[in-house]
Amino acid sequence: MQFPGLDGEIVMGAITHGLLARMLRGAAAEVRENHEWLSRLDSVGGDGDHGTTMVRAMSRMEQALEADVSGKIPALLNDVGWAILGVDGGAIGPLLGMFFVSMAEGAEGLEALDVGDLAAAFEAGLAGVRAQTKAQPGDKTLVDALVPAVEALRAAAESGKEILEALHLAAEAAEAGAELTSTLQARFGRARNIKEQSIGTRDPGATSIALLFRGFEKGVEPHA
Amino acid sequence: MQFPGLDGEIVMGAITHGLLARMLRGAAAEVRENHEWLSRLDSVGGDGDHGTTMVRAMSRMEQALEADVSGKIPALLNDVGWAILGVDGGAIGPLLGMFFVSMAEGAEGLEALDVGDLAAAFEAGLAGVRAQTKAQPGDKTLVDALVPAVEALRAAAESGKEILEALHLAAEAAEAGAELTSTLQARFGRARNIKEQSIGTRDPGATSIALLFRGFEKGVEPHA
């Protein structure tokens, strides 16, 4: 499949450097649109800064996109990761930063990513996050959105789905995972301090992951 | 003139040790009854503690009266003065304390005070106060009540008035002087900082002097 009107950068069924940039810009747009909601979620059990920090992280990401002249996927992902690591932003900075840095390692040497490559890169990103925290699925953290999203992408790759479809399924899974966190009690992050009172609200970090995946999908969608 | 019912301590026309104690207790009672007003006056240009400090000074005075076994007027006045000096009470403590300490010096060697002796003792007290401060009449301080009170007492002595009458005239003069301070601008004490805004309110320290002299008078008045 060939997406029309996308600067001719599209290789059927694969994410090029240019398309990756679109994915990332889509994610930034999605987070920016919803940052107040993110801060509101964080103010229940945390310090209410999650939306602000995410916006700062996205701005850094966009600067890295702007500055990128490598034309290479791993280099871009690595730059984005380090840009986000550079945000003085509490918990989300190191986790999200390491997600992209590790994704870069997972995409090492590749010029473009087919669905399987993309799944592998996201798996590397997930592993990078999980190396930083003992949080398991069910602990009400961003892990609860990230794990199902990456798993959905892998499943889509296994069953031969196209990239757009695969990203759609990942976004749906991330959203479902994030939504489910509202039933959970926080065992990591600041919200663990409010114990049972954390039940009833979505985890801000998981919600951000859902927004990022929704943005990835929107970024590669053909323009209407 | 003999006041009936006053423990037989009265010598015609003279203040004995016992009568002095009554005068002082009368002053304490008068201040105590009006201390909220004093603090209110002080809160306009000062720190609002004048009533509280005066009550503490009066309590100290009463303790000194309680403790006194000398039977001597100068000793009693000196003890009262030192008791008041011992109050951690801002401006009024040293001034009022030195008033009594100096009065004691003015009454040195006397067993009882006739009207002239009393005027001399009060004059010594006034001199003691004025040695501590450069405040002149018209500067809106306790000097504005004390000077006319002492002058009135001296005038009464010169014209041969009886003690009760003399104390009554002194109290009237003190009150008139205190009342007049409401038209003045403060040039000493905390109230000087508010400048013109001090006009319109009586000076708390002058008001205290008026209350003390009213109390002196009431203390020696025959019981109704």
Added chain:
Amino acid sequence: MAMKKLINDPANLVKELLAGFALAHGDKVSLTGSDLVVRAQAKSPDKVALVTLGGSGHEPALSGFVGEGMLDISVPGEIFAAPGPPRVLEALRLAKRDAGILFIVLNHAGDVLSAKVAMDLAAKEGILLRRVLTHEDMSGGPRGDGDDRRGLSGCLPVIKVAGAAAEQGRSLEACAEIAERMEAGMATLAVAVSGATHPCTGDVIAEIPDGMMVVGMGQHGEAGGGTQPLKTADATAEIMLDALLEDIHARPGEDLFVMLNGVGSTTLMELYLVLQRVKDLLETRGITLARSLVGEFLTVQEMGGFQMCVGRLDKELKALWDAPCSSPVWTVK
């Protein structure tokens, strides 16, 4: 609560405050690289270096603990937000030495994560370090479940004794052991009586109803304890001390230190009352108040309240506590 702060553009707040901090304490600290706070006179490179990281807005912490006999480097983050791993890594590179780095991390998710990433990267560069986590906030959960306990102002005594050990030329292992011994024997409990505002956003940090106080409040206004009627200094001291002594299993005959850390608008006057009561209560239990520390070390903007930190002191820790040091918050001749 209207915000009444003398600040400029919130976006530059941390940069500006660090510049002023370095200016005010130029004899003891200076800024280097990406706003890392370092000692004015660097420690000899054959001695263990102490490094820490943490959000700003808690002045004088943590950068006020930098100086001779205390920290070598602090990495200040944004207001209430951990610094990102790159600046932490920069600090670790700067401190890199054969003697090693004692890396003191307060238990807050952001700090722990940022430290972890930086440490992983540092390890790849052959930087020798030992992390010591401080998590002495007893309101977080039962002792033993360390992850639940936040790192509050107790980092100060830990830094003091470990810094003194490093200054004496002790090994990384020895310094780490001392830090951990101090940490293991201490507990902190906070009480808040009035709230504060975030200097950048104006957001309210903890709203505390009139006449009430909250025991167990975290460093950023996180809930964590019970709201109860405001008590006297004596009664508050007793509630807090009892809980802390039970938490550390203090026994008669022991020597303890007590630190009272004002978090903002609570006066030294009040803290002195509390200290006096603490001493009397300890005496009735046969415990000696061997050292005390009263002041504002780790604040939460203009919040009212204080943290009480209590810990066990043995002979060695006492000697290290008394050892010379020279930092903006603590000078011992």
Added chain:
Amino acid sequence: MAMKKLINDPANLVKELLAGFALAHGDKVSLTGSDLVVRAQAKSPDKVALVTLGGSGHEPALSGFVGEGMLDISVPGEIFAAPGPPRVLEALRLAKRDAGILFIVLNHAGDVLSAKVAMDLAAKEGILLRRVLTHEDMSGGPRGDGDDRRGLSGCLPVIKVAGAAAEQGRSLEACAEIAERMEAGMATLAVAVSGATHPCTGDVIAEIPDGMMVVGMGQHGEAGGGTQPLKTADATAEIMLDALLEDIHARPGEDLFVMLNGVGSTTLMELYLVLQRVKDLLETRGITLARSLVGEFLTVQEMGGFQMCVGRLDKELKALWDAPCSSPVWTVK
């Protein structure tokens, strides 16, 4: 404004706080006689002694200035109220020595009167002393009309240099000259952004409307300057510094010190911003910020705001500023 203070019986407040203060700083100060605060190690009797007096409720002032190289004795009064002459006389008797006593009095009616009575009595006992009055609050009135100017936190630098001179064994005349030189070259201006309460009575000390600040507020909330909209740190620094520089007639090429004294709930963070701006402004005028001091030295309970004190430093004053000292608020190695 509801009072939210951790205190006990207000009637015992000062006694209790002094006990806790002496306990907290037992290595530097102790209590003697009628709650006089004295140095833990007395100064050699052949050196000039420094004595001061003043109300409590301003902690750490004034007793926090007692120590080696600073004050020998402070006579603390009740909350915001000068101590009575008998305790002041007790202090003067205790400090009595052939070398003489430098008696530092802040210009407030109560303090001045109490000091005067005590001095008159001391003179009769042959106690040798020199009084130095500090009155550097420029909001009181024009320079020269000294009686109108209150003594604010500027007493600290005066005590520092005079204390250092005394420690060096200089004569009473020399110490007094140094104190007076320092005092004559300085001015202080206060800004208040939020009020406070009297800890005993609960009375409001200064009510400051939302969004406003008051320049020229005295130490107990006395009015004295203009109410104006709350400004940025930079703008506030500029307003205050301009006024102070004009007051002391500062000229290009001069060396000045700047002290920023937080009075309660204003954070160090804010004071650091102000200091940074002050330095830049001085630079543009060709004036050197030779020394600075930032912290809470003389507070007004939980009031928000600070005092800026600016003064001229010559070579000798700088050396005395840097001389060793050891008091609860200021330690120089």
